[in-house]
Amino acid sequence: MRPEGDGTLGTVRAAAPPPERSPLSCRREDFHLPGDYHYLNCAYMGPLPRVAEEAGIAAIRAKRMPTDIVPPDAFWETDGLRERFARLVNAPNPRRVAIQPGVSYAVATAARNLPVSAGDSIVLTHEQFPGNVYAWRRLAAERGAELRAVGPGDGPGRGRRWNERLLEAIDARTAVVSVPNVHWTDGTRFDLEALAERCRDVDAALVLDATQSVGALPIDVTRLRPDVLVSATYKWLLGPYTLALTYFGPRFDDGVPLEETWIARERSDDFQNLVDYQDAYAPCAVRYDMAERSNFFLAPIAAAALDMILEWSPERIQAYCRSLTADFLTEVGELGYSVEDEAWRGAHLFGLRMPASVELGPLRDRLAERRVFASLRGSALRLSPNVYNDPADLAVLHEVLVEAVR
Numbered sequence: 001m002r003p004e005g006d007g008t009l010g011t012v013r014a015a016a017p018p019p020e021r022s023p024l025s026c027r028r029e030d031f032h033l034p035g036d037y038h039y040l041n042c043a044y045m046g047p048l049p050r051v052a053e054e055a056g057i058a059a060i061r062a063k064r065m066p067t068d069i070v071p072p073d074a075f076w077e078t079d080g081l082r083e084r085f086a087r088l089v090n091a092p093n094p095r096r097v098a099i100q101p102g103v104s105y106a107v108a109t110a111a112r113n114l115p116v117s118a119g120d121s122i123v124l125t126h127e128q129f130p131g132n133v134y135a136w137r138r139l140a141a142e143r144g145a146e147l148r149a150v151g152p153g154d155g156p157g158r159g160r161r162w163n164e165r166l167l168e169a170i171d172a173r174t175a176v177v178s179v180p181n182v183h184w185t186d187g188t189r190f191d192l193e194a195l196a197e198r199c200r201d202v203d204a205a206l207v208l209d210a211t212q213s214v215g216a217l218p219i220d221v222t223r224l225r226p227d228v229l230v231s232a233t234y235k236w237l238l239g240p241y242t243l244a245l246t247y248f249g250p251r252f253d254d255g256v257p258l259e260e261t262w263i264a265r266e267r268s269d270d271f272q273n274l275v276d277y278q279d280a281y282a283p284c285a286v287r288y289d290m291a292e293r294s295n296f297f298l299a300p301i302a303a304a305a306l307d308m309i310l311e312w313s314p315e316r317i318q319a320y321c322r323s324l325t326a327d328f329l330t331e332v333g334e335l336g337y338s339v340e341d342e343a344w345r346g347a348h349l350f351g352l353r354m355p356a357s358v359e360l361g362p363l364r365d366r367l368a369e370r371r372v373f374a375s376l377r378g379s380a381l382r383l384s385p386n387v388y389n390d391p392a393d394l395a396v397l398h399e400v401l402v403e404a405v406r
């Protein structure tokens, strides 16, 4: 295992106790969102902040003159993304962060490198996002392993029960647990501390798809010690599509990447001598970078958005979402709408279940007419607010929900 902090990148300073910070106020002015556009669907896609849009336009213009895009700086700009993401998830060594094109890619990298044998189990949650399913299906079929997709079961106390069932499904034959932090359909929250401890007890690898939470909910890899933690950047990281940032723990230090790129090799910064071929991969997670990882268009957009999120902080974003929705949830609760217990859901992502009298078709139409954007998933309305939402957004949604129960 390599020592943490090796390599040439700067290391992230040890996390100091967070200073008391004032609550976040609405950041709508940092986005181009019209006043009558009630966007409550960050779980689908985050809007681009103004600064990120400007960074993207400047980046595109830079390619007018290729001589402005020269090694090493332009090719190593993605190291800045590693540093920002490492700070966000409290990973001491930025080299533990790989630049990848999506969650499916990160999960496929994990599946390629984890030892799974016949009779082992791979534990997932029921109806998990498919990007964190297909690689495990293939691996289970190839190796004769069992895929256990754990559901919530029936009855009250759904979130708590789902968590209990998940822990019970992990046993001595479990090789991998690959789960989200909050479920993409309804925001059910999984207790990562308990899961990480259980995985350590049985020596199972823990792969976390934190795409629906990193940025809006604090997460700390130093405490949790997962083996993999990935987030696409186009949702709660308010960045571009086709980019994911993936933390890989020491278990992956000697692994094999999906692609045999030249850029993720030792000495790939020596442009004069690239045909002095190197067998050795770059250290830690850098070996898992995608081909052409130095994406001059996407990297500046992601960096600008990450800077905003680091300044706002996931703690304050989560608190903002909680206080924005508290009264609304009490009021719609009185109309018969229900939501998961606060301890078992995100404040930034949750499913509102309908009273029996509500017809989903007319509700969908009315939401569209009033320009309220949220996803209807089964019989629940998935709501995913963020810092650009204000009480006016929830007031319009409230009006639609009042009409729907009449």
Ligand SMILES: Cc1ncc(COP(=O)(O)O)c(C=O)c1O
Binding pocket: 043, 044, 101, 102, 103, 104, 105, 129, 131, 132, 180, 184, 209, 211, 212, 232, 244
């Ligand atoms: C939980 C979760 N993971 C991953 C993704 C995206 O996966 P990929 O990057 O493989 O397209 C989504 C998209 O909705 C998601 O909700």
